[in-house]
Structures are given as C-alpha cells and as structure tokens.
Amino acid sequence: MSMNILLLNAGSSSIKYQVLDMTDERVLATGLIQKIGGAGSTLEHTVGGEEFSLAQDFADHTEALAAMTAMFDAHGPEMSEIRAVGHRTVHGGDRFDHTVLITDEVIQTLVDLSPLAPLHNPPGITAIRAAQAVLPGVPHVAVFDTAFFAHLPAEAYTYAIDRETAQRLKIRRYGFHGTSHNYVSHTVAETLGRPYEDLKMIVLHLGNGASVSAIKDGKPIETSMGLTPLQGLMMGTRSGDIDPGVHAYLYRSGLSMDEIDTLLNKKSGLLGLAGVNDMRDVSDKAATGDPDAQLALDVYVHRLVSYIGSYIALLNGVDAVAFTAGVGENAANIRELVISRLDNLGFHLDPERNAVRSKEPRLISTDDSPVKVLVVPTNEELQMAREVKEVVAG
C-alpha cells in the first residue's frame, strides 16, 4: 500500500507543497502557488521531472487547493493515494510540544494562539480548513515550528520581566525553525557517526529568517528566536536583537505600532542596511566596494560570531557546528568569514572543502580540527513527513 504524504506550507498569499512517498522517502511532486487572493495568481507543479504551470486567479486558499487537486488529477500523483496531509504550523505556543492530529479542538487552540503569531498562524488555519475541504477523507496533522524547543530550560526561555504580566500574556522565548534544527542536528550525528546524546552542537539556520540553536545531551538548551521570529541574528529583512527601548522610542517619535512592526520585520536586516535582502546581492555589492553592503556583512558576521561564542560557553565546549538553509548552505564566503574568526577556539576550516557545492551533508573543517564544522542541507519537508507518518501510524 502506498504511503504518500502531502505537505503544505501556507503563507497569507502563497502555498508551497510537496508529496513524498514515505515507503522510500522519495519526493513525488513539488509545487508553489502564489498571489492567492489577488490578480495574477499562478500555480507551478513539478512531477516526474516535468513542470506544469497554470495562470488563473484564485480568490482564496480553497480555490488554490482545488486547482492543486485538479493538477494532481491531470498529471499525478494520484489524489486517492494520499494517506495524510501535514501542515507546517508556525506557533504552537505553550500548548503543543509535538506533532499532533488536527481536531476541532486543535484548530480552536491555534485560533487562541493567533495573537502570538498574527502574520503566520491565521493563514495556516485558513489553509488547514481549505485542505480539509478538498481532502476530507484523510488525517490532517500539524507540525509546529516551536515544538523542538518546547522544553528549553526555564533559564533559557524566561525573559526577565514582571512575572504576572509574562504569565498572563504568555510572554517567553518559544524558538522557531525547530523542524530544521531537529533534522540538521540529527544529520550531524549521523554524518559524524556519533551518538546524538553525546554531542555538543551548534546549528546555524541561515535563510531569509535566521536562528541558532545549542544542543547538548540530546536536547536543545538554547535558541536565538524568542516570543516571535524577530529576536536573535540579523536576517534578510528582520533586525534581530535590538534594544527593547527602541520600540518605545520609535512610538514616541510618531510611528504607529504597525509601522514599527513593519520596520523591524520587513525593512531591517540586510535590506535595512544594504538596500537588498538577498545575501548574493549583498556580497556582490560589497565586492564592488559599496560601504553599506560591507557594513551589512560586517554586522551579520559579528552577530553570528558573538552567538557562537556565547553558545560555546553555555555548552561548556562544542563538538560540532553546522551551517544550513539558503545562506548557510551556499554562501562559502560567509562561512569563511565566521570560522576564520574562531581559529583560537579550535575551528579550522579546510578552504577546498568549504568551496565544494553539493546537496549532501559534508565536513568543511580539516581532519584535525578540534571542532567539526559541517554544511548540512536542511530538509524540513522530509522531517515533517517522518513525523506525520509516525502520528498517522499511531
């Protein structure tokens, strides 16, 4: 019997999907639906190495998913062979510490948690309802970005603010990108041939969003994102760490709350400093001598080095550091800039290994480097599908 799992990753106007055959973890199809709810919606579907596209306006997620199922019927994979649907869900708050079967009660809890993630949870809920409408006969499962970090130590997740306020409004560090940190840290242990529980690891997920985690005794003990995905590293368009006093200062200077939110989430980071948010463009501009782009790179690297140093202290040493996601997997220049500043801490980069481009997990430190440095391409869909399969199998 087939064990095909459909994975959905919904934003407010887009849905990414993938179908995996979990009998052998093969990708059967991938797709991207864009501009939902506006003019010029598109659907791109890839199956068996062939690409199909459709330009047709989708008023909402239900129409978009109906077009996706029509695409499946026309070109495969078979809709009737989909055994379960996994939904990437950004915020599980303090209610979900693992992947769960979606019930009406789970949906209500997600609605209750929406104020914690106003940009992410509402489109996720819309997509769950739409997917239940087009695929009513199969189990739907929620995989949370926060779940991997649900049991951080209290000293790591607690903010030093008034306890009553924090408890009433559920203000604490939650952490995000958990599916990726989970997948990558386990792949590090497999690649090194060492037991997961024995390794002290730092995972650097550097995509458009970026976060760091520290893992020890088989568990994450710290991560850089917080109540929201705004905290921590400098990112493509997010500021990362900033004096909390800046919010009040901006507000008193005349910006509205929404303007402050937009400034820090969408107009900051690489975009704010260099005018472009893609690391390739920032690096290209810096190479031509653009001082703003150079400063953006310097701040990006400075922040990474200081997080790595802080996590080495929390772990009381480190065995392995892994780079992942768009920047981490592809930007050899960033890896080199970061690792070269840590040579007195036992990080020795092998320049030839660092220059290799590959989809495989790989070591980029020298054989005698005390700290192993790796590049591990993340695979959040595979990790999600494994978890969905487990939930469905009961």
Ligand code: ADP
């Ligand atoms: P997301 O966080 O949206 O899932 P990704 O993990 O795919 O994104 O990362 C996207 C980012 O990765 C891009 O915005 C870009 O900055 C960076 N990136 C992708 N390819 C390269 C490359 N070859 N060199 C440098 N940076 C890259």
